[in-house]
Amino acid sequence: MQLTINGKVENLDVSTVLDVLKAKDIDPQLVAVEVNTQMIDQENLGTTSLKEHDKLEFLFFMGGGA
Amino acid sequence: MSFTEDQITRYSRHILLPEVGGKGQKKLSQAKVFVVGAGGLGCPVAYYLGAAGIGTIGLIDSDVVDLSNLQRQVLHHTPDVGRSKTQSAKEKIQALNPDVQVNTYEERLTAQNAREIIRQYDVVIDGVDNFPAKFLINDACYLENTPLVHGGILRFEGRVMTIVPNESACYRCIFKNPPPTGVVPTCQEAGIIGVVAGIIGTIQATEAIKLILKIGQPLTNRLLDFDARTTTFREIRVKRNPSCALCGPNASLTELIDYDEPEACAI
Ligand SMILES: [Zn+2]
Numbered sequence: 001m002q003l004t005i006n007g008k009v010e011n012l013d014v015s016t017v018l019d020v021l022k023a024k025d026i027d028p029q030l031v032a033v034e035v036n037t038q039m040i041d042q043e044n045l046g047t048t049s050l051k052e053h054d055k056l057e058f059l060f061f062m063g064g065g066a
Numbered sequence: 067m068s069f070t071e072d073q074i075t076r077y078s079r080h081i082l083l084p085e086v087g088g089k090g091q092k093k094l095s096q097a098k099v100f101v102v103g104a105g106g107l108g109c110p111v112a113y114y115l116g117a118a119g120i121g122t123i124g125l126i127d128s129d130v131v132d133l134s135n136l137q138r139q140v141l142h143h144t145p146d147v148g149r150s151k152t153q154s155a156k157e158k159i160q161a162l163n164p165d166v167q168v169n170t171y172e173e174r175l176t177a178q179n180a181r182e183i184i185r186q187y188d189v190v191i192d193g194v195d196n197f198p199a200k201f202l203i204n205d206a207c208y209l210e211n212t213p214l215v216h217g218g219i220l221r222f223e224g225r226v227m228t229i230v231p232n233e234s235a236c237y238r239c240i241f242k243n244p245p246p247t248g249v250v251p252t253c254q255e256a257g258i259i260g261v262v263a264g265i266i267g268t269i270q271a272t273e274a275i276k277l278i279l280k281i282g283q284p285l286t287n288r289l290l291d292f293d294a295r296t297t298t299f300r301e302i303r304v305k306r307n308p309s310c311a312l313c314g315p316n317a318s319l320t321e322l323i324d325y326d327e328p329e330a331c332a333i
Binding site for chain 2: 034041065
């Protein structure tokens with residue numbers, strides 16, 4: 001299905017948020033996921049179904065400051 | 067208090083702005099900002115806040131200046147290598163603007179001292195390099211109801227978000243807990259292009275000034291990500307998370323946590 005991920009349109013064969021993370025080889029521990037501006041709790045990644053044209057934001061930790 | 071003639075000249079470009087004026091400049095001179103970390107972010111933040119005439123700047127850092135810091139930590143100069151970062155920073159700020167009182171804390175921010183120090187300030191700036199400290203600052207600011215300007219930098223990227231407790235999303239609304247130690251690289255391991263610290267730090271200083279003057283729209287409920295490679299800013303809308311353990315309706319965090327400190331990034 002067609003999804004917008006961090007501002008870029010992508011076509012992926014997925015049904016849940018966790019599928020997207022797997023497809024992109026992203027460790028779920030290292031990312032906060034927003035679907036249509038709603039934060040998804042870590043434990044719900046596998047049960048959150050996606051639909052056509054959903055907008056996802058993957059927010060990675062950015063820790064430096066010094 | 068009223069301004070001297072020299073002060074009116076010094077701050078004239080501020081005073082000219084209708085949004086600032088003499089009244090706003092007075093607010094700045096009465097404001098107290100606490101800058102956590104006198105490193106890559108803390109240096110530009112404190113430098114510009116000092117120039118702007120912020121009345122009191124608190125600086126906390128337990129480190130000494132290292133030669134590898136000078137590529138970005140602009141308050142520290144070559145002869146400062148080996149000296150305390152807070153002392154080095156204080157000297158430069160006061161040479162730039164003797165009006166500014168600089169309080170230095172040569173220690174780490176901990177669960178024991180954080181709330182008591184933060185309570186004395188109006189705005190807090192996150193200029194630290196590790197996640198345990200970022201969560202500690204977020205939590206302490208929420209518990210003390212003090213606005214926080216969060217910042218982060220790594221490689222060619224940077225991020226800023228302003229947090230107004232009880233009004234906007236906090237850091238934990240997005241990231242629940244610090245990542246496992248060692249899985250997210252630090253500046254020391256991954257590098258940082260020095261200028262990004264300046265860009266992110268000056269945005270943080272801008273946010274602090276806006277909060278003090280109550281002008282414009284703060285960077286709340288928006289995560290601003292910058293990428294120097296493409297010179298692009300991306301704004302990600304965020305909102306308060308009802309399941310946030312700190313600021314949600316069923317919050318369970320009421321005390322500060324001292325997470326295990328990882329090896330500090332060579333500040
Ligand atoms: Zn929160």
